[in-house]
Amino acid sequence: MEAYLDNGNTTPVDEKVVEAMKPYFTKKYGHPLFIYSKGREANETVENASESIANTVGAQGNELTFTSGATEANDIAIRGVAKANKENGNHIITSEIENPSILRICEELEDRGFEVDYLEVDDEGFVNLEQLNNLISKETILVSIGHVSDEIGTIEPIKEIGKTIKDQNPETYFHSNIANSYGKVPIDMNETQVDLLSISAHKIHGPKGVGALISRDNVAISPVNYGYLSLSEIRPGTENVPGIVGFKKAAELSFGNFDSKVKHLQNLRNKLMEGIEKNIPEVILHGPKGDKRSPANVNYSFEHIEGESILMHLDMRGISVATGSACATRKLEPSHVLTAIGVDPVTAHGAIRFTLSRMNTEEEIDYTLEVLPEVVEKLREMSPMAKKRGE
């Protein structure tokens, strides 16, 4: 049996998405810039997809720009806003638990003379709203805080963050990378005060290589890349039409019967969490419990053993999970997110992240709960750390 529980990194493409894309590879292959029938057809296809995807967050099609993924959307959102608004201020705020995608962009801006503050988080990963309130000044052009922590599932209070920002400085733009929560934790741009959102198709059973930036009409934004004409003013290059069609289909599938899909995720998450806590001693949950946690995220440290060993043993049994910083698993540094919430380095090294999707089944969770306690027990038997403790 197989259980793919690393959907926070990437997901399998839904067969229905592949079916939807197919005609756009071999038959409807026109270039959307050109005025003959095949071009106009491609143009309409891109516009329909823009409208359909933008609507899932309460925005309009003309507010959406297709990119090669959330990384590029984040880069345009943050560097593009910084560039367009540098006359108004040089201060940016983000949080210390953002995805490396955001942190690297902010570092680049620091190198270029922008001042960046990194908000602290509490032991469950919630950003410090008071600190945010105190840091916002006339110079603050942008705040970028992700909706849900990739790693520990914390759902940040987006409405309160938006209100705090706009109460202090209505001119400050609010960007949120929602790649990890999109299709799982709802967000409506009309009910929050968020100005820019980054999303990605391959996190919701769509294809890799396509994402989008959604930015409200009033946001001043400069391109960060240059080149060939496209339908967008801020992103050059030929539109990935089949990918865009796949993205639209994946969004439709994620948002259709949304509540029952979320319920399904919550059930799987709760089952996995209860099973781990009941069957495995000495485990430590990272991130909050209940409604403030993403229905798709489970993250525990298994004391006295290395996350990487657990990962490899689970992999041998067909179970895919992430460890430590899910975004830097080829490095042996402890996760910057776990460090930020106060987890000590040894415990952080024993962390395993399970991320669920609507395509996971109860059988996969049962199988994981059958294999995981065996793996942990076996590794603890072999572990010098565990032995020492038991002596």
Next chain:
Amino acid sequence: MEAYLDNGNTTPVDEKVVEAMKPYFTKKYGHPLFIYSKGREANETVENASESIANTVGAQGNELTFTSGATEANDIAIRGVAKANKENGNHIITSEIENPSILRICEELEDRGFEVDYLEVDDEGFVNLEQLNNLISKETILVSIGHVSDEIGTIEPIKEIGKTIKDQNPETYFHSNIANSYGKVPIDMNETQVDLLSISAHKIHGPKGVGALISRDNVAISPVNYGYLSLSEIRPGTENVPGIVGFKKAAELSFGNFDSKVKHLQNLRNKLMEGIEKNIPEVILHGPKGDKRSPANVNYSFEHIEGESILMHLDMRGISVATGSACATRKLEPSHVLTAIGVDPVTAHGAIRFTLSRMNTEEEIDYTLEVLPEVVEKLREMSPMAKKRGE
């Protein structure tokens, strides 16, 4: 009947390419950064594709960086080299007939204080080698000249250009955007002195949304985008694994039996050119004839009528072609390439570009040669310009 003759802009994806990609959507969907089996499998897939595609131009896999397309590859090549080498000089040379992708990047660098010279071309589109020779100085960090003109099919003398550059300044890098010639006009990095090449999958019956920059080991290059980790040091973001697999397959299909494919293209091109010249009076060829012309490009002005009208009438009969500047067909400016080779604006407006691919057939050319003279005759009958002349 249909005849798609705008393959210079984009091509239908080969069914075999779609078949090759399929398993990477739904089964082999791992993220290449992660260390469990599915991740390692994806990693190997990307590395194999790098090697295979790099080999088609005589390079090695570690010299190839996957991008979202040739536009992004051009941007990294030009701005990335400018950024990494700005201590060595601030002078860049390109030609006045480059793709807008290149020209826009160069304009951005001019805004940032770089000096850019735009080489003149002769009436067939060949760059002025003497001018190149004279312009190169100690300050010249980069020369970017496309291998084949997108628009008029001129095959630039890449070897001589490389020799001219390196004889004058061995430290000057030579970049060539070969998106339009890749798979049609061969290039071997070991037999030329080109340092960086940009290519794109969707011009060779691969998928949109994937391209590559191939840069020799010794080239100093900085990233121009920031974000999430990837296998590359200069391009962030999750690799488009299925797209990369499709790109590899498309390259294999283009380079297998290469000579017979080029022969096929030459036959179609010659048939179309002879048919036009024989059956339609008052036509003007743009670009060279014979071996110095891309086997895939045909470009004529049909005097006294508008290219756009021809395009729309051909479209109604199922034939897709490009007009004027093939890259700006939503604008009514005459093509900058035709202007550069000395074509007057009125004649430039009557230009139609036909671009062929290995998937075109003799029947499609026959059909085009049946329809095109009728269309031209009918439009000339209606044209006030033609009437005036005939009176």
